[in-house]
Amino acid sequence: MLDDLLTHIARLTRSPRHHIRMTAVCRSWRASLVDQKINFPAVCLMLLEGGNCDNYNFYSISEEIFDKLDLLELRGRRYWGSPFGWLVSHGLNCEILLFNPFSRASFPLPKNHSLIEKLILSINPEEPNSNCVVFAIYWGFLDRRYIAFAKPGDIAWRTLSYNGDDDDDGFKFLIDDAIYFKGNFYGCLNSGEIVLFEDLHGAHPKAVEFASRPPRFHGGCTCYLFALGENLCMTYRDPYDDDDDYEYKGYTIFKLDMDTKSWKRIYSLGDRSLFLGNCCTFTVAAADYPGCKPNCIYSTEESIHVEGVYIYDVEKNRDKDIGLEPFPISQRVEQILPSLSSPVWIIPYPL
CATH class of the missing domain: 1.20.1280 (Monooxygenase)
Known part of the structure; x- marks a missing residue:
C-alpha cells in the first residue's frame, strides 16, 4: 500500500x-x-562538501536550487559525471564502479591499479540491450597516457594498441578524450589527431589514425570530443601567449568532415550547450533543458582555477575576447563553492 x-x-x-x-x-x-x-530534464552541478563528510550537493541549473544527498558509497573515491544519470568512480582500493547516486544502483568494473586521468561512459547502462563500454585514460610508464576499456561484468581491462605508436608495447600517446559516435568509438590526442577504435569485441582491439590535426593546431592543449548534430567536433582551450600572465582566454572549436577527414573552424554551437571537465563531454539542446544557455560552454576544468566553474559564451567571444566568465550561480553556492572539490556535471534524469 x-x-x-x-x-x-x-x-x-x-x-x-x-x-x-x-x-x-x-x-x-x-x-x-x-x-x-x-x-x-535538468543539468546539475554535483559538488562535495568540505570537511570529513559524505554530503554531496546538487545544484540544478533549471531551478537554481541546492539539494543534498548523503552518499557513503563515494567515500574516498574520485568520480566523473555523465549525461546518463550515472557516475563512474575510482576508489583507493583500485575498484571502479558505475554508480547511480539517485537510485543507488551500481555495476562493478574490473580493478585498475594505475593513476586514472579520466573515466568515460559510452552510453546509458540501463538502456535495453545496452552494450555500455567504459574507457579509462590512465598514466603509465614514462609519464605517458594509456587507454583501456571494459564492460560491466568483465574480469579485466583491455588495453588498446595503436598503429601510429613507434613502440608496439601499448597505447602510449597522450589521449585526452573519447566518445561513442554513430556506432563507432573515437578518441582525440593531445596533438590534435583523431583515432578510431576498432575491433573492440575482437581479439586485437586497436586504435587507428582517422584524421590529422586541425590547421594551425600546435598541440599541448587539452582537447575534448563532442557530437554536434551529425558532426563530430573538437574543442580545446586557447591560451594567451604571455609569459608574465598566463591564462586561458577561451575555446577554439573545429568540425570534422567525416568523409574528407578535413577540419573547419566554427564559431557557433547553435542551439546547443556544451559541458566539459570532470565528466563525459556532452551537449544538450538548450531549449530542452531549462536554465541552459545556447551557444555556451560550461566548464569545471581543474586547471582553470577561479573556484573551478566557468561559462564561455561563444557568440559574445566571436568579435571580442571576453574570455571565461564565472558560472552564474546563486549566492549560497558561491559562498560554499571554495570548500568543495571535484565539481562534475550530471543529468539525473536524461530525456
Whole structure:
C-alpha cells in the first residue's frame, strides 16, 4: 500500500529536487522508487562538501536550487559525471564502479591499479540491450597516457594498441578524450589527431589514425570530443601567449568532415550547450533543458582555477575576447563553492 502511494506521488512530482528528497528519506522509500523516474530534464552541478563528510550537493541549473544527498558509497573515491544519470568512480582500493547516486544502483568494473586521468561512459547502462563500454585514460610508464576499456561484468581491462605508436608495447600517446559516435568509438590526442577504435569485441582491439590535426593546431592543449548534430567536433582551450600572465582566454572549436577527414573552424554551437571537465563531454539542446544557455560552454576544468566553474559564451567571444566568465550561480553556492572539490556535471534524469 505504501509502495503504491509513493509511486503515485512520484508520478505527480515534476521536480528532480523533490524526487531526490524522496529517495533520501530512508532505504525502504528508496527501494520503492528505484524504478520510478521522472521526465523532468535538468543539468546539475554535483559538488562535495568540505570537511570529513559524505554530503554531496546538487545544484540544478533549471531551478537554481541546492539539494543534498548523503552518499557513503563515494567515500574516498574520485568520480566523473555523465549525461546518463550515472557516475563512474575510482576508489583507493583500485575498484571502479558505475554508480547511480539517485537510485543507488551500481555495476562493478574490473580493478585498475594505475593513476586514472579520466573515466568515460559510452552510453546509458540501463538502456535495453545496452552494450555500455567504459574507457579509462590512465598514466603509465614514462609519464605517458594509456587507454583501456571494459564492460560491466568483465574480469579485466583491455588495453588498446595503436598503429601510429613507434613502440608496439601499448597505447602510449597522450589521449585526452573519447566518445561513442554513430556506432563507432573515437578518441582525440593531445596533438590534435583523431583515432578510431576498432575491433573492440575482437581479439586485437586497436586504435587507428582517422584524421590529422586541425590547421594551425600546435598541440599541448587539452582537447575534448563532442557530437554536434551529425558532426563530430573538437574543442580545446586557447591560451594567451604571455609569459608574465598566463591564462586561458577561451575555446577554439573545429568540425570534422567525416568523409574528407578535413577540419573547419566554427564559431557557433547553435542551439546547443556544451559541458566539459570532470565528466563525459556532452551537449544538450538548450531549449530542452531549462536554465541552459545556447551557444555556451560550461566548464569545471581543474586547471582553470577561479573556484573551478566557468561559462564561455561563444557568440559574445566571436568579435571580442571576453574570455571565461564565472558560472552564474546563486549566492549560497558561491559562498560554499571554495570548500568543495571535484565539481562534475550530471543529468539525473536524461530525456
